[in-house]
Amino acid sequence: MNKSKQAKISVVFIGSGNLATHLAKAMYATGYSIEQIYSRTIESAKVLAEAVDAKYTNQIDSISKSATIYITALTDEALVDLVSELTEGREQGLWVHTAGSVPISLWKEHCSHYGVLYPMQTFSKKKEVVFKEIPVFIEASTPSDLELLNGIAKTLTEKVYEASSEQRKNLHLAAVFACNFTNHMYTLASDLLKDNDLPFEVLLPLIDETAQKVHQLKPNEAQTGPAIRNDKEVMDDHLDLLYKYPNLKHIYKEISKSIINSKAKNK
Amino acid sequence: MNKSKQAKISVVFIGSGNLATHLAKAMYATGYSIEQIYSRTIESAKVLAEAVDAKYTNQIDSISKSATIYITALTDEALVDLVSELTEGREQGLWVHTAGSVPISLWKEHCSHYGVLYPMQTFSKKKEVVFKEIPVFIEASTPSDLELLNGIAKTLTEKVYEASSEQRKNLHLAAVFACNFTNHMYTLASDLLKDNDLPFEVLLPLIDETAQKVHQLKPNEAQTGPAIRNDKEVMDDHLDLLYKYPNLKHIYKEISKSIINSKAKNK
Numbered sequence: 001m002n003k004s005k006q007a008k009i010s011v012v013f014i015g016s017g018n019l020a021t022h023l024a025k026a027m028y029a030t031g032y033s034i035e036q037i038y039s040r041t042i043e044s045a046k047v048l049a050e051a052v053d054a055k056y057t058n059q060i061d062s063i064s065k066s067a068t069i070y071i072t073a074l075t076d077e078a079l080v081d082l083v084s085e086l087t088e089g090r091e092q093g094l095w096v097h098t099a100g101s102v103p104i105s106l107w108k109e110h111c112s113h114y115g116v117l118y119p120m121q122t123f124s125k126k127k128e129v130v131f132k133e134i135p136v137f138i139e140a141s142t143p144s145d146l147e148l149l150n151g152i153a154k155t156l157t158e159k160v161y162e163a164s165s166e167q168r169k170n171l172h173l174a175a176v177f178a179c180n181f182t183n184h185m186y187t188l189a190s191d192l193l194k195d196n197d198l199p200f201e202v203l204l205p206l207i208d209e210t211a212q213k214v215h216q217l218k219p220n221e222a223q224t225g226p227a228i229r230n231d232k233e234v235m236d237d238h239l240d241l242l243y244k245y246p247n248l249k250h251i252y253k254e255i256s257k258s259i260i261n262s263k264a265k266n267k
Numbered sequence: 268m269n270k271s272k273q274a275k276i277s278v279v280f281i282g283s284g285n286l287a288t289h290l291a292k293a294m295y296a297t298g299y300s301i302e303q304i305y306s307r308t309i310e311s312a313k314v315l316a317e318a319v320d321a322k323y324t325n326q327i328d329s330i331s332k333s334a335t336i337y338i339t340a341l342t343d344e345a346l347v348d349l350v351s352e353l354t355e356g357r358e359q360g361l362w363v364h365t366a367g368s369v370p371i372s373l374w375k376e377h378c379s380h381y382g383v384l385y386p387m388q389t390f391s392k393k394k395e396v397v398f399k400e401i402p403v404f405i406e407a408s409t410p411s412d413l414e415l416l417n418g419i420a421k422t423l424t425e426k427v428y429e430a431s432s433e434q435r436k437n438l439h440l441a442a443v444f445a446c447n448f449t450n451h452m453y454t455l456a457s458d459l460l461k462d463n464d465l466p467f468e469v470l471l472p473l474i475d476e477t478a479q480k481v482h483q484l485k486p487n488e489a490q491t492g493p494a495i496r497n498d499k500e501v502m503d504d505h506l507d508l509l510y511k512y513p514n515l516k517h518i519y520k521e522i523s524k525s526i527i528n529s530k531a532k533n534k
Contacts, residue, residue, distance in 0.1 A: 057414070076501065093441050166465050167465055169279060170463040171460070171469070174465075176493065178470045179492070180492030184529070185444045189441040192437055193437065198430070202402045204482060205426075206445055207449070210445070211475055214467075215471060219456075225443050227447065234368055241436060252444075255448045258451060261514055
């Protein structure tokens with residue numbers, strides 16, 4: 001898509017958080033015209049609007065009725081609550097949400113052109129994210145809407161995939177394991193080190209290498225440690241060491257059991 | 268320590284695996300004289316011996332009786348089995364093991380100078396490791412032995428820490444959480460993606476970012492996802508999605524519970 005074609009597309013953002021900010025700036029930089037930013041927090045709408053030369057509002061009534069595309073970046077709950085009110089009188093636009101676990105069918109009763117643009121990444125306020133590495137999953141109600149979303153997604157990243165709502169739900173769930181649960185393993189390790197006067201930073205090279213390994217090996221090939229060797233002596237020692245920590249002991253047992261099961265399954 | 272001082276120290280390696288290979292090469296490169304490599308597999312002893320200009324053997328009887336330092340890099344089990352036989356007639360040397368979970372007291376009855384040099388990292392045959400980033404934990408029977416081990420550890424890495432056997436056991440256990448259990452989370456995520464015709468590689472940016480985040484934030488500050496928000500609706504959806512996978516469903520419940528407990532504890 002060339003710049004003149006992009007300029008004819010006017011975009012409204014519903015939400016002004018981390019994702020909306022990155023996406024709006026990336027689209028603006030590649031020639032899209034950002035018409036307006038809506039956010040319940042006017043200050044936050046204003047900051048993003050000024051960065052992308054757009055208008056802004058915190059009133060749903062004042063959201064433009066003539067945009068080509070409306071991109072929502074809200075919490076799942078807010079999106080479900082507001083979908084009727086947002087789309088009313090704006091049914092002609094292409095409505096796109098950015099949530100992993102919300103199906104495309106959310107839009108069905110509310111407008112005729114709709115889709116999903118889901119960037120799979122973990123966002124924390126205090127940590128900047130490089131978008132060009134992030135996989136983005138798209139889905140749309142028609143082939144031409146999909147093409148439009150593909151062009152938008154490519155302003156963010158090279159890694160654009162088409163995925164159904166069912167696949168996206170499973171992606172989001174897989175991400176809970178690979179990101180949220182992984183981070184909790186770091187937390188449990190950190191608790192243990194703290195109680196033994198050891199700094200968490202000593203684990204960072206190991207954490208990095210564990211992540212790096214699965215770029216080259218399949219995760220089940222990369223598995224090391226006492227559970228995969230079924231080394232009962234070391235596991236019993238570890239469980240003894242954890243006598244003061246019933247929660248860690250429980251998690252240790254359950255995940256070790258799961259590793260042993262996984263190995264049996266992969267044989 | 269200068270090179271001439273190092274040259275007076277002769278070193279024997281017991282074991283010729285990944286760790287022995289890296290350590291022997293690093294010590295050789297900084298001027299230590301590697302006298303001999305012992306391995307039960309003669310071919311493996313030979314390969315390493317040739318790289319560091321040393322003799323080699325697969326017979327315990329033929330291990331040098333006059334080395335300054337003996338560094339063992341064996342499995343925990345082999346080390347415990349062989350400790351008597353190895354040290355017999357070689358009690359004058361400084362004996363060092365490289366295992367996370369074996370206490371320094373293993374040596375006590377067998378020799379008078381002893382210690383531990385534990386590099387905390389995950390080793391897989393198919394994946395090279397950069398040693399200079401790895402933290403190494405040392406412990407020794409006397410201050411002068413500790414100084415010697417410090418010099419050796421510094422040939423591998425800048426990150427040398429003194430740690431007691433108790434601390435080292437807890438480090439090893441923390442590493443099980445941060446590495447082995449984390450890798451298992453990758454495996455479970457990978458199983459889920461496979462069953463939904465999605466390639467594992469789509470998770471790599473998320474896995475990398477999850478590891479990178481804890482360089483800047485504490486793990487409990489970096490936590491995201493439905494459990495930390497206590498978002499019961501999303502968690503119930505996920506459990507429904509997992510109806511075909513009783514193991515993943517069980518792990519999902521247990522870790523989510525642990526995340527919720529952790530949050531309550533940190534309040």
